[in-house]
Amino acid sequence: MDKNLQPIVEKLEKAFATTASEHRGDASLVIPREKIVAACEQVKTDGFELMSALTAVDYWPQEDPRFHVIYQFTSVSKNLWLQLRVPVPGVNPTIPTVSGVYQNANWRERELWDMFGIKAEGHPDLRRILMPADWEGHPLRKDYPLGYEEPQFTFNFEEIDLRKPYAKE
Amino acid sequence: MGLEKKLGNMGVVTTTLEQAVAWSRTYAMWPMLFGLACCAIEMMAGQASDYDMSRFGMELMRPSPRQSDLMIVAGRVSRKMATVLRRLYDQMPEPKWVIAMGDCASCGGVFNNYAVMQGVDEVVPVDVYVAGCPPRPEALVHGILTLQEKVVKNIKFAEEKK
Numbered sequence: 250m251d252k253n254l255q256p257i258v259e260k261l262e263k264a265f266a267t268t269a270s271e272h273r274g275d276a277s278l279v280i281p282r283e284k285i286v287a288a289c290e291q292v293k294t295d296g297f298e299l300m301s302a303l304t305a306v307d308y309w310p311q312e313d314p315r316f317h318v319i320y321q322f323t324s325v326s327k328n329l330w331l332q333l334r335v336p337v338p339g340v341n342p343t344i345p346t347v348s349g350v351y352q353n354a355n356w357r358e359r360e361l362w363d364m365f366g367i368k369a370e371g372h373p374d375l376r377r378i379l380m381p382a383d384w385e386g387h388p389l390r391k392d393y394p395l396g397y398e399e400p401q402f403t404f405n406f407e408e409i410d411l412r413k414p415y416a417k418e
Numbered sequence: 419m420g421l422e423k424k425l426g427n428m429g430v431v432t433t434t435l436e437q438a439v440a441w442s443r444t445y446a447m448w449p450m451l452f453g454l455a456c457c458a459i460e461m462m463a464g465q466a467s468d469y470d471m472s473r474f475g476m477e478l479m480r481p482s483p484r485q486s487d488l489m490i491v492a493g494r495v496s497r498k499m500a501t502v503l504r505r506l507y508d509q510m511p512e513p514k515w516v517i518a519m520g521d522c523a524s525c526g527g528v529f530n531n532y533a534v535m536q537g538v539d540e541v542v543p544v545d546v547y548v549a550g551c552p553p554r555p556e557a558l559v560h561g562i563l564t565l566q567e568k569v570v571k572n573i574k575f576a577e578e579k580k
Contacts, residue, residue: 380533381498388532396532414540 455493
């Protein structure tokens with residue numbers, strides 16, 4: 250681990266009673282859901298000005314809790330990178346919003362709501378961002394159907410053609 | 419196209435007038451700028467100097483639907499964009515034609531999923547489909563020439579409501 254990153258990670262480990270896992274020089278910590286805002290504030294004062302990513306992963310059905318919300322921070326001044334993970338259960342998934350600490354979390358949390366159904370509590374404007382506003386379902390969950398259309402070959406051309414919606418006028 | 423309703427059946431005069439109107443519609447068709455994705459680059463290349471589409475009458479591309487006749491849907495149409503596409507198509511004045519350029523506009527292309535509309539003919543009636551990913555400018559020009567053959571002979575897409 251980079252020698253500048255080591256004290257920051259140790260401070261976070263002590264403050265939130267967690268251990269960092271390391272992979273090829275990059276550190277990742279697991280933070281419980283209630284403390285993520287405090288963790289983000291501490292990370293920001295430690296010199297990580299940019300929140301470079303806010304995404305989620307769905308581990309259904311292998312793992313429980315189902316979602317892991319991933320926060321990635323970059324320090325431009327010190328050239329460092331840090332990752333925080335928050336496990337979120339599948340029933341009524343919510344996380345506290347960090348858009349007060351990092352403003353670019355606003356649209357990323359809207360994307361989390363749209364794609365996974367993870368609500369951000371305290372978010373000023375929570376609505377769909379990628380799918381149409383009246384879409385039902387959350388597409389990036391593992392139990393969402395692929396939604397593909399059967400390809401039309403010559404042997405099933407007519408039967409698929411009858412089912413396809415064509416615009417007449 | 420709509421001339422018989424206005425002038426009635428006057429025999430030779432109507433037929434020749436229809437042919438003249440069809441000829442003028444064909445060779446002065448102005449497309450609407452509807453480049454959505456990668457096919458738009460090929461459409462721009464078709465309009466630029468090497469594969470000039472102005473020689474076929476498409477002198478300029480109007481960004482406003484109210485001043486254009488032809489909508490070249492170039493690129494994949496997502497479900498969110500489909501309502502916008504239909505609204506712009508409705509704003510174009512009659513007579514209007516649609517070219518579905520590229521694989522994504524014709525049949526969904528490589529994107530066979532929930533977010534991309536599988537063929538733009540689900541929302542607008544298409545006259546000519548141009549295949550390719552993206553179609554070369556020469557292929558788009560061939561599609562335009564096919565459309566011109568269709569319009570100059572007054573072949574209707576759907577039966578006109580009597």
